[in-house]
Amino acid sequence: MPATLTQLLARPELGLRLLTSSSLGDLEAPLAWAHSSDLPDPTPFLAAGQVLLVTQAPDDADAYVRRLVEHGIAALGFGTEVIRDGSPAELTEACERHGLPLFEVPYRTPFIAVVRFVADRVAADAYARNTWALRASRAISLAALRPDALGAVLSELSRQIDRPVALVAADGAVGRSFPSAALDARARRALSEAAEPLLRSGRRAAGTVGTDAGPFALQTLGAAGRLRGVLAVGSEGLDHAAQQVVTGVVALAGLALEQSRAADAARSRLRTAVWRALVAGDIAVAASIAEPVLGPLPDAPVRVALLHGPALAAAADWLESNAEGFFARDGQELVIVGDDAGAAAVAARFDLRGGLSSDTGLDSLPAAIAQAQTARNRATADDPVASFDDVAAAGMLALLHTPDARAVAETSLQPLVAADPSLPRVLRTWLDADGVYDVAARQLGMHRHTLRARVADAERLLGRDLASFAARADLYAALRATA
CATH class of the missing domain: 3.30.70.270 (Reverse transcriptase/Diguanylate cyclase domain)
Structure with missing residues (x-):
């Protein structure tokens, strides 16, 4: 781990002394680097997380310290006895106001000693992380040799980076997650919704999404035009070394999925063969083929x-x-x-x-x-x-509700509709009343002789005698099909 301000102040050979309150800033935050500059505004040449070493008090201490804090400077070190004796009180007060840790560097301690301590720790941390990345990559590569290569690789990745890992399948569903209880239903739904547009695009793509389980980085798996899924990796706090390991896993997972394509195609053909054997009546043959690979029927x-x-x-x-x-x-x-x-x-x-x-x-x-x-x-x-x-359960007449039946019925009833659009309704009421004129006439609000005349008109228009059951049944079916 890189040096922290606490560790820097604790080095007896450096003799550094904290001038501001120990509650100011984050004394345990890792220091990215140490740099010296007496420019009135050195922020363009600095990065967040660095320590700035100076020997000259700024003209406007308040504005100077405010700029450093806004730029993310971790701490300020003042070298004494170079230009002036002791540390300037106005600089200490400004650091107290803005929450910037200030420490004193004695004359006997060259700035390069402070820089070297921070640099050595940064280099040691980088070496340690690179070494870890090599070990992690080797462990993941060995996991790829196990029978369930994909599951083993993702499980080992989750263990190495100490983050949740999930695989969103090509259908958009979260198929696997490691550790197994890392994702609740809401987190799974969020990953599926975020992966859907990536899969729908059909191209190699990446993205991010926030979930109840933390932020995730998403990366499609497979070649453009035939994506096999999306790898979702918990991304909170991942450094460069961990990201390199994840990149290697993306390649391994994509390869494992591509290799499984041939096996999936073979299983699909086997399923089709078993099904056709079942349809042909060869149940014993189908069962013997399915049992060892697909399971029992x-x-x-x-x-x-x-x-x-x-x-x-x-x-x-x-x-x-x-x-x-x-x-x-x-x-x-x-x-x-x-x-x-x-x-x-x-x-x-x-x-x-x-x-x-x-x-x-x-x-x-x-x-x-x-x-x-x-x-x-x-x-x-x-x-x-x-x-x-x-x-x-709906009976035979329910089968009339098809486009073909409706087309035939509309054609056969067209003469009635053309002559009188209300005539189909009259005939339907008459047939529902079992052909009893008195009952149907009361329901229609007309005289029974009028109803007889309307039925006679229908017989003339249709060219058929509605006295027979077969004729009435055919007419009733046509009326039901157009209802």
């Missing part, structure tokens, strides 16, 4: 969900770490075999839509797929994963 009863949407790949990546049942990609669809809650959660997270079958067994998947496809046509923004159970 789910027990019956299960439900089959078919999902689609632009974020299908990101959803599949997320399911690799979060799925409880079986899933696979089949063309432009994501298949999930499990419970309805799992499919609904994935759809909500990645803005997907689809359909969900009824309870089934693995030996009845073709029928379950047909059910999910039927339900998928009923999915809406309010109900992104429609259930076949709901479709079946």
